Amino acid sequence: MPRWLSLRRRVPVAARPRVVLHVGRSKAGSTTIQDFCRAAHRDLAAQGVDYVMFGHLKDAEPGIPGFGTFEELASFAAANPGRTVLVSNEFMFAWPVDFSRSAAAALGGCNVSIVIYLRPYDGWVQSAYTEETRHGRNIRAIDGFMDGYPLRTSAWDYLEGWGGSFGWDRLHLGSLAPGGLSGGELMTDFAGALGLPLAGGQVARRNTAPHQAVLELSRRLAAANSEIDWQGVDRTETDPLIAAMAAASAGRPQSPYFTLAQRKALIDLYNADLDRIARHGGLRLPPAAAPADPEREFEPSFERTAPEILDSFFAETLSPAFAGRYPAAARRARALSAQVMP
Numbered sequence: 452m453p454r455w456l457s458l459r460r461r462v463p464v465a466a467r468p469r470v471v472l473h474v475g476r477s478k479a480g481s482t483t484i485q486d487f488c489r490a491a492h493r494d495l496a497a498q499g500v501d502y503v504m505f506g507h508l509k510d511a512e513p514g515i516p517g518f519g520t521f522e523e524l525a526s527f528a529a530a531n532p533g534r535t536v537l538v539s540n541e542f543m544f545a546w547p548v549d550f551s552r553s554a555a556a557a558l559g560g561c562n563v564s565i566v567i568y569l570r571p572y573d574g575w576v577q578s579a580y581t582e583e584t585r586h587g588r589n590i591r592a593i594d595g596f597m598d599g600y601p602l603r604t605s606a607w608d609y610l611e612g613w614g615g616s617f618g619w620d621r622l623h624l625g626s627l628a629p630g631g632l633s634g635g636e637l638m639t640d641f642a643g644a645l646g647l648p649l650a651g652g653q654v655a656r657r658n659t660a661p662h663q664a665v666l667e668l669s670r671r672l673a674a675a676n677s678e679i680d681w682q683g684v685d686r687t688e689t690d691p692l693i694a695a696m697a698a699a700s701a702g703r704p705q706s707p708y709f710t711l712a713q714r715k716a717l718i719d720l721y722n723a724d725l726d727r728i729a730r731h732g733g734l735r736l737p738p739a740a741a742p743a744d745p746e747r748e749f750e751p752s753f754e755r756t757a758p759e760i761l762d763s764f765f766a767e768t769l770s771p772a773f774a775g776r777y778p779a780a781a782r783r784a785r786a787l788s789a790q791v792m793p
Contacts, residue, residue, distance in 0.1 A: 467562040468788050469535040471500075471645060472554070474613065475544030476606055478578040479568040479627055480637045485539050486776045487638060489515070491701065500645060505538045520547040521557035528561050535645065548612035552664035555616040563621055566644045570635070571739035572604050574716040577708050581660045587673040587740040592750050594643075594710045604717065611731070621734030630737040662700035663708070664760050665693060667753040671787070692768060692787075697761035706755070707747040714742040754791050765792065 475481055488495065492502040492515055502515060509517030518524045529534045543550070544567065555563075570578070580596050583589035589596060614622055623644045625632050632640040642648060660666075674691050680719065709717070722738040729735045749755050756764075767773055768784035 454699070467533060467560060468525075469564075470524065470528050470558055470561045471535055471537045471566060472543065473537070473539040473541075473562045473566040473641070473644075475541030476567060476569055476575075477541040477544065477610075478575050478582065479570040481539065481541035481568075483637060484641055487641075488537065488539055495647075498647060499533070500535045500537050500647065501746050502526075502537045502539075503527070505540050506542065508540060512585070521554045525558050525561055528558075530767075537645065544613075545609050548616070550609075551612045551616040563617055564623055564644065565617055565621050566623045566625075567610065567613065568625045568627065568640075569606055569631075569721075569736070572721040573709060573714045573742075577606060577719060578660065581666060584666045584670050584673075585661060587669065590670055590674040592670075592752055594750055597713065605720055607727055609623075610724075610728060614732050617784055619734065622732060622734065624728070624734050624736060626736045628737055628739050629676065629729065659689065661697060662703065662751075663705040663751055664700040664703070664756045664764075665696050667751055667756060668696045668764075669693060671753040672783075685779055688779040688783050691773070691777040692784060695767045695773070698761075698768065700756075700760050703760055706749070706751050706757075707744055708751060710747045711742050711744070715746070718742065725776070753787075761791065 473481070473484060488502045489512060495502050503524070504511050504515055504517035506519065509519050511517070516527070518527060524536065524538070528534075569575075576597060577592075577593075578592055580589065583596070591599065610622075610624075627637070633643045634640060669689075672692065718739045718741060725736050725738055729746045763783065765788050768781060769788060773784075775782035
């Protein structure tokens, strides 16, 4: 059993098979939860919780059972009375409402809990920007990204679909905002949703964002690429530059990504959705605080990276030693230097 995990009692036996669906939301701790489930699936099984894969991920993990449909999931749960079947798949959150309705119909004979975590929308949009940019899928600056982001920022329509399909009393909602998690920790809250105490400390968070300078360099490097996810890119050119920027920017301050007006609009939308959740489902989460940051001076970009970071970055990447190790990266560094350095 991992040192950070201590599951001390079995899940209570229910009259109907118990199924827990952690359906997201994305950018709200899902990777942390899934790392926990994969690492601890044997320990969870010993405590009465069967972690399984689902949907397009059904064959993603050797040694962990997978199911392609809710009917298959329901049959598995029915064949294992007295246990809890656990699914964690954040893609389910934003699927069409017909999907959640079909899930409710297929799992009608089960005792179902839907676990959802939210994040104030300013943090959620910035996390989406981070994810898309670091993987080479976004070349837009933050303002253009917000204007053209293909996913809806508001979670309300999706929440309404899950609450309407299963019943709001089946939803376990948490928020990454202060005060929005039982015990103040994501995994403590999640273990509580399973009916299991978690002791030994918080699981390390995953998908932590790199420094802004790394993201803006990544966006600049991806701009010359016609593919996404860094396909078609010479990683011997890009990876050493990204690593050098990570070293140059470590511990340095960052500029705000949003204007105060942008942050206020995102926070107001989040708090309005919390009000709707409370009215429809009786579930109350703490509102996000109004922005108190200074006004943004400029839209972040590679050219606007702090001079001391750029100086350190180019001192490394334009050095003879760097060129000897990474000739392709050094050539790109010289081109970047000609574009941004006086």
